[in-house]
Amino acid sequence: MKAADIMVPLQQFLVTDLTEVPSVENLPAGIDFLPVIDTGQQVVGTIDLAALRLQKNAAALYPGGFLDLQPYISQQVPRIAADDDLDALPGDVTRAVVVDAAGKAVGLIGATDLLGCLRKKLAEFKHQLSLSKELADIIESSYDGIWVTDGQGNVLAINSAYERLSGIKFSEVRGKNMQQLVDGRYFDQSATLLVIKEKKRVTINQLIKGTRRMLVTGNPVFNEQGELSRVVTNVRDVTDLVNLQKQLARTKEQTLKYETELSHLRSLHIQDDDIIYRSQTMARAVELALKIAEVDSTVFITGESGTGKDVIAKFIHKHGKGTAKPFIKINCAAIPDQLLESELFGYEGGAFSGARKEGKPGMFELAHKGTLFLDEVGDLPLMLQAKLLRAIQEKEVLRVGGTQVRSVNVRIIAATHRNMAEMVKAGHFRKDLYYRLMVVPIHLTPLRERREDIPPLIKHFVDRINKRYDYSKRLSPEVMSRLVEYSWPGNIRELENVLERMIVTAGEDELTPDLLPEAFSHKVHFPGRGTKLKAAVEETEAYLLAEAYRETPSWAKVAASLGVDRATVFRKAAKYGLLKKEKE
Numbered sequence: 001m002k003a004a005d006i007m008v009p010l011q012q013f014l015v016t017d018l019t020e021v022p023s024v025e026n027l028p029a030g031i032d033f034l035p036v037i038d039t040g041q042q043v044v045g046t047i048d049l050a051a052l053r054l055q056k057n058a059a060a061l062y063p064g065g066f067l068d069l070q071p072y073i074s075q076q077v078p079r080i081a082a083d084d085d086l087d088a089l090p091g092d093v094t095r096a097v098v099v100d101a102a103g104k105a106v107g108l109i110g111a112t113d114l115l116g117c118l119r120k121k122l123a124e125f126k127h128q129l130s131l132s133k134e135l136a137d138i139i140e141s142s143y144d145g146i147w148v149t150d151g152q153g154n155v156l157a158i159n160s161a162y163e164r165l166s167g168i169k170f171s172e173v174r175g176k177n178m179q180q181l182v183d184g185r186y187f188d189q190s191a192t193l194l195v196i197k198e199k200k201r202v203t204i205n206q207l208i209k210g211t212r213r214m215l216v217t218g219n220p221v222f223n224e225q226g227e228l229s230r231v232v233t234n235v236r237d238v239t240d241l242v243n244l245q246k247q248l249a250r251t252k253e254q255t256l257k258y259e260t261e262l263s264h265l266r267s268l269h270i271q272d273d274d275i276i277y278r279s280q281t282m283a284r285a286v287e288l289a290l291k292i293a294e295v296d297s298t299v300f301i302t303g304e305s306g307t308g309k310d311v312i313a314k315f316i317h318k319h320g321k322g323t324a325k326p327f328i329k330i331n332c333a334a335i336p337d338q339l340l341e342s343e344l345f346g347y348e349g350g351a352f353s354g355a356r357k358e359g360k361p362g363m364f365e366l367a368h369k370g371t372l373f374l375d376e377v378g379d380l381p382l383m384l385q386a387k388l389l390r391a392i393q394e395k396e397v398l399r400v401g402g403t404q405v406r407s408v409n410v411r412i413i414a415a416t417h418r419n420m421a422e423m424v425k426a427g428h429f430r431k432d433l434y435y436r437l438m439v440v441p442i443h444l445t446p447l448r449e450r451r452e453d454i455p456p457l458i459k460h461f462v463d464r465i466n467k468r469y470d471y472s473k474r475l476s477p478e479v480m481s482r483l484v485e486y487s488w489p490g491n492i493r494e495l496e497n498v499l500e501r502m503i504v505t506a507g508e509d510e511l512t513p514d515l516l517p518e519a520f521s522h523k524v525h526f527p528g529r530g531t532k533l534k535a536a537v538e539e540t541e542a543y544l545l546a547e548a549y550r551e552t553p554s555w556a557k558v559a560a561s562l563g564v565d566r567a568t569v570f571r572k573a574a575k576y577g578l579l580k581k582e583k584e
């Protein structure tokens with residue numbers, strides 16, 4: 001507050017030499033002194049009015065009512081410039097004369113004014129005090145550590161959160177300079193020092209006493225003159241956060257590892273089912289599968305049970321959509337009709353009693369962006385055939401009990417062991433669906449029509465089974481030739497099962513014919529593929545005659561064992577050159 005703000009403007013004053021005793025009755029309250037000025041109007045001192053009042057009636061008065069003021073002048077009363085702050089006055093003064101720039105008196109400040117001013121200041125001070133206490137409480141209650149220095153980096157305060165976080169006590173660091181603390185290895189670096197250098201907010205990652213990691217932000221505080229007066233730093237312990245981050249990174253790494261392993265295993269799984277073949281027919285089927293894998297056309301795989309329809313379907317998926325995309329298989333023959341619809345298309349919550357509240361997606365939705373393999377599609381009930389056709393054509397499905405269609409992008413592979421053309425003819429399968437599925441047909445021939453595939457398949461399965469059980473079993477040449485000759489009604493699945501049974505029951509490493517199942521005791525001869533019926537019959541006759549004669553070298557016994565008369569046996573043996581051979 002300035003002196004001019006509280007002064008009483010000067011109305012009366014006294015002049016040094018002789019002056020008329022003034023009337024001092026009408027002075028403002030609290031003013032019980034007046035300045036004394038010389039002829040140059042400079043203040044030379046003040047006169048206490050009480051003393052003056054005493055003198056007014058005294059004999060000291062000169063005749064005519066004049067008084068010599070000199071003895072009463074006090075030079076102790078301080079003067080203060082109008083523009084000066086009241087703080088410039090010494091603490092013990094009770095009055096002051098206010099002067100202008102030229103030193104002329106312009107006002108008076110009395111005890112009452114000073115007291116009022118003091119009261120005001122006291123109230124302000126109290127307010128400030130409560131504010132700074134509040135501030136101190138706020139700083140103290142902060143969960144983050146707070147560290148305050150002056151503009152030179154000397155420590156002024158730290159809160160107890162900081163003491164807790166860092167283990168550093170205020171008494172250890174009070175008044176010390178930050179540089180001193182960095183040198184003393186309290187911190188690896190100081191945000192305060194950086195703020196002092198850069199005069200702006202700085203955030204750093206600080207290591208305290210070599211153990212705790214802190215995220216530290218230093219904030220500069222400037223005074224009215226724009227000078228840096230404080231640096232307030234807030235400190236957050238990020239050790240746990242850093243540990244969590246490390247843990248997260250480790251978990252991510254692990255997830256990545258598992259994902260890689262999983263996709264490796266998946267690919268191994270599909271690799272397991274890799275297609276083994278030597279025959280031309282299979283080579284053509286595989287080539288076609290590879291070609292159409294790239295495009296999204298619907299594929300219809302036909303063939304007897306166990307010929308590898310599943311394997312081809314997975315092969316197409318692997319080489320087309322890829323193992324990262326879903327491959328969903330549904331066996332239409334294995335699921336009860338009443339469940340099939342909801343399995344295929346899903347259902348909305350509450351669609352029927354026992355349904356899940358939140359509903360369930362169907363196979364179509366699950367196979368989105370991947371492949372849906374409809375195995376045994378020939379067994380699909382007529383009622384669902386229409387819905388399937390719609391789903392394939394429109395590329396959208398309607399859940400059971402739902403009203404909202406959902407788009408699906410699914411590649412369809414269908415398969416059946418049935419004769420579809422006949423089923424369509426008999427009205428058991430919709431013609432339109434049949435043609436919609438038959439975009440790319442792949443037919444897998446039975447194993448008996450591609451015997452050249454049997455040896456490599458045998459090798460493949462024997463290796464696999466040996467590996468699985470840690471065996472080193474092998475087939476005797478006779479077992480091998482019997483297996484090749486067999487008609488394999490169950491196709492490759494049967495071949496695999498027979499080999500496994502033989503390998504796990506064999507006592508020796510070499511598998512001998514006695515391990516072969518019952519069905520193999522009847523030797524069967526198959527004429528080569530493409531043989532005309534007449535030639536096939538003849539070939540079979542010749543084979544049976546020769547085999548029977550090999551076992552019992554007597555044509556009479558051969559006739560008996562084959563159930564024909566001797567004449568027929570001789571005639572046929574002669575026809576096939578067997579008699580000649582016998583003579584040789």
Ligand SMILES: Nc1ncnc2c1ncn2[C@@H]1O[C@H](COP(=O)(O)OP(=O)(O)OP(=O)(O)O)[C@@H](O)[C@H]1O
Nearest residue numbers: 273274275276304305306307308309310311492493
């Ligand atoms: N070319 C092949 N190479 C190796 N293994 C094969 C081959 N073809 C089929 N297999 C194996 O034979 C078994 C039967 O094959 P798959 O299940 O694919 O036949 P499928 O025609 O789908 O039979 P179903 O009609 O009964 O479902 C499987 O174990 C499969 O791994």
